[in-house]
Amino acid sequence: MAVKKGDAVCAVAENLANSLEAQASDSKFSDYIFKTKGEVLDIRGDYALVKFTAVSTPNVWLRLDQLQAFT
Secondary structure, X not given: OOOOOOOEXXXXXXXXXXXXXXXXXXXXOOOHHHHOOEEEEEEEOOEEEEEEOOOOOXXXXXXXXXXXXXX
16 A cells, blocks of 8 residues: 555554564554554655544654555
8 A cells, every 4th residue: 555645544463563663662653553554644755644543642753564555
């Protein structure tokens, strides 16, 4: 999937497991990033800034391969 600004996405658990991002913080991610809709706000290189609106949390940078279309 080619991710672009404004797309509705969610995270892919298998791609986050044991990733550099998981090692840099708590490796147990909250379920909302996998089960709720996030909106791509910006893209820089291999990363997308995602805003998850279902909960009041800061936006998060995730690698493009760690995202999939929200269905």
